[in-house]
Amino acid sequence: MDQIVNSLAVGCTYLLIALGFNLIFGVQRIVNLAYGEIFMVAAYAAAWSARAAPGQVALIISSAIIAAAAAGLSVYLCAIKPLGEVTNVNSPRHLSVIVSTIGFSIVLQNAAILKFGAYPQRFPRFLGDSVIASTVWMMIGAVCILFAVHMALRHTRAGLRLRAIADNPELALCTGIRTDHDKLLAVIFSSALAGVAALLICQQIGVVSPFIGSLYGFKALVVVIVGGLGNMRGAAFVALVLGSAEVATTVWLGSNYRDGVAFALLIGVLIFRNRRFHLGQLR
């Protein structure tokens, strides 16, 4: 029973961080490798404001979201937009985007080390004092956010526009959608999701460190690719499977092999079921 709850909790952390990553991937068709660092910036912003004003939950939440949105916008404006349109994930120009976002993530990571030190810090459990309460809050948050993202994409006009852009950018432009504006909207929205994910995940694990971003960034990449690019329900399913697989590995093989599970899963799925993979619709 403990292990089932545990795997659900781990699965929820991956689901939370994969949702925003999936959105930005679907709309821009770009692998933003600085996404983990946006998450990290939000976590530090929340930790800092929790120390400055303890108990002010609304303040903590808004500071994390604002910091994440600001970091996401600056990554987009400094490292992605100047490189021009990338129409295809396989184009050579996408290489440049990968390198520039990595450069930006090095900058953000080292800025965090400089400001807060390289060692992990305690993150206040501002929602619930005990481990169980914070885990329950995280799960509730994950389910609410999954539902909210689903509703926003399916039942609002902005969501309709984003799905149109993800499906076919040129056609969307021809039908009068201002793709520039809506891409910016997607950047802000997905960064804000990273902020919420940072809040919920860090209050559950209770620590924050400058290297937290790259750890979760990788897992998000695996979840998004195995679940189907742009496919939210697939991502949710894969996140839970990955969480249980990791917990099972920790129980039977020991925690040393835990980080290998995600990659073994990815290799197996890519090599043996590779016909499924193409850029799908944003569902």
Place this chain on the structure above:
Amino acid sequence: MNDYLLQIATLAAMSCLLALGAYATLSAGLLFMCFGTIMSIGGIVAAAVYSSGLPFLVALGAGGAAGACAGGLIYIGCSRLIGFLFAVATLSFGELARVIALNTERFGGALGYKDVRASPSICYPFALMGIAIICLGIFDKCPMRLALRIIKEDEVNAASLGINIGLHRLAAVVSGSFVVALAGGLYIHAVGLLEPRMFGFDNSLEILIFAIVGGTATYVGPICGAVLLTALPELLRFSTSLRMLFYGAVLVVIIIFRPEGIIGSRFGQSRGQTVIR
């Protein structure tokens, strides 16, 4: 020349080899993301062979061959994937290898592989770099390079011209892996230690970044990129704490102003050659 400069020059020579290996696969339009693993395999095999008493060059060759085999096998495993998914699959192989190396005592575990004899001479990196540059110079002018360029540009077009895409790409990956594994053998003997971190994503990415920042249109680009990016952290040593911050910022600036790399496609092409971009 003092020891410090010599050490940096040795590292730069090895970085050049690494970048040239990455160039071979990038020129085939493949984003091969586990060069760190290839380099580490080459290094560990070379160190094991050399400490068993065989000559240094034989050991390097054995490391290179092991790396080339590993590269070829990984390519064959992933060959049905295209573009970005190929990159992600190879990246996963690299990270998996890192986790395995971290947990295997034979590879030194978390402390790294330390069973290394000192290199017999400091000339090897420079000599091998010279040979590699000459080979790549010849490679850039031969018909296979043209075939690879067409494959990179448009696979369907290449297939319709009768080019065997799989075979050309396999050759590019195997030769690139061989060069990278050689550099791994040199690295482990120069440094005397190989950490499991070297198997993983960070190192693989650094190798690719050498080539991408330098520019992958000609073989001159990767060499420039490797020398520049090896020297850059040392040049920025005046501010220890801000060093990596500047490194990242310089990376972003270079890519934004020269998306095709520092050395663009015009440089180093003879006049008669058709320019295929």
